[in-house]
Amino acid sequence: MSALSLTFDTQRLAEKYEELSSDRQFKQGKWLIEELNLVPEERVLDVGCGTGLLAEHVADIVGPSGFVVGVDPLPLRIAIANRKAKSNLVFRVGNAYDLTEFGENSFDAVYLNAVFHWLAEKEEPLQHIRRVLKSGGRLGLTTGSKEHPNRLLQIRREILSKEPYNAFPESRSGYPHWVSVAELVWLLDRNGFSISKVEVLENVIHHANADAAIDFSQASSFGNFLGHLPDELRKSAIAEIKQALEALRTSDGIRLEGRRIVAVAVRK
Template identity: 80%
Template sequence: MNALSLAFDTQRLAEKYEELSADRQFSHGKQLIEELRLRPGERVLDIGCGTGLLAEYVATIVGPTGWVTGIDPLPLRIEIAKRKSKPNLVYQVGNAYVLDEFAENSFDVVYLNAVFHWLAEKEEPLQHIRRVLVPGGRLGLTTGSKEHPNRLQRIRREVLSRPPYNAFPESRAGYPHWVSVPELVWLLDRNGFSIQKIEVQENVFNHSDSDTVIDFSQASSFGNFLGHLPPELRDSAIAEIKRALEEYRTPDGIRLEGRRILAVAVKK
């Protein structure tokens, strides 16, 4: 299979994501929420909520007079998220391409934390988001910067360029679609948003060893890290990637340095 697949996710990957994302996506997500300046009583949509850590945090900010809906296309992650449900917080299976169940002007805030790069086609989701936002509603997102790949991305690309792996090219849908700042500015403006803030930030992860790097990559990509390869080649590709990563290991572990983009925009 050479396209992005939701079928690769497993209970183990979902539980591992819950464990490993706490000091990664969740930590970065709290900064995004701070930039969105949420207020008590606001209605919020978390697109790609994963196992629900950030949505649960947001529900405490908007309080009992507010409302948070978390959607994610991965049923196993929604099941974990539902353990965190509150009177003002619901989770359901859903995705950015189908927001039809939400009426126009349903939300004061919509955010996508470490999700935008998983959307192969980005204009349709932005149009849906604009429809469900109230006039002047805020959109927040964080996503990887295309111009600043980290060491793992470079190693993965180099390994996959060699035989036998290069006989199985990835489809357009089968890998993250990072953007540059100019591309994101163009997308937001074209789809009816006025940018309040956009900046490139450091995105540094320290992993204890190469196994931890692979565990997080598999969990955060819901099994798509090498999903385009035939099953019989995945283990050998992972072994080659691990060997390359271990060359950069220090007493402090393996440091992966990249950049992420944080953007906040308002519906025009």
């Protein structure tokens, strides 16, 4: 379905993601959850739950009479998430392309926090989500804006477009699979959702140095940042990316500016 691989993830990357996402994806996700207006006793599905930080937060909101399920295709991240499991919170290895283990009308809300851009084909997941949502159930998602990539992704694209890196198909495919607001609106409407809210928000990330920026990108992409390259080429690509990033560093570190889309929709 895409050049993305689930095999590049490692225990180190999974643990690093748990550490770094607490200050980034988790904070953005809490804002998304506020927009979903979750209440006690609701049943919620977290698609692409990662190491489970946001699902744990949601389980506290819906309370002991509610229920939260987190699914993610990466077993190492589910293993970390399972440390947070409790009576109203469970985690399973699974993905957005196959939600058949859940019956129709199973959930009051479904969300994808910093996940939608990892889905190369987006209509099938939306159809699965619509099926498992109750009538009037809410879908929330945050995703990068196609029209506002940050400088690190631009640097990566520029470097991987050159020889010898461009000999590898994954170099040409690009990542992630972002959408514009217009594309997202079209996708949601086409797949049975009424849009309640769509916003484009500033997304600024500060890194102390180039190593920190690359660490975050490797962890959040589950190794896909440069994982497709042979070891020696990966080392040289990292060196080139570091050099370009360090040119952007000020006394405050490296500031990477982009935009993210936040959307809330209701199943028709």
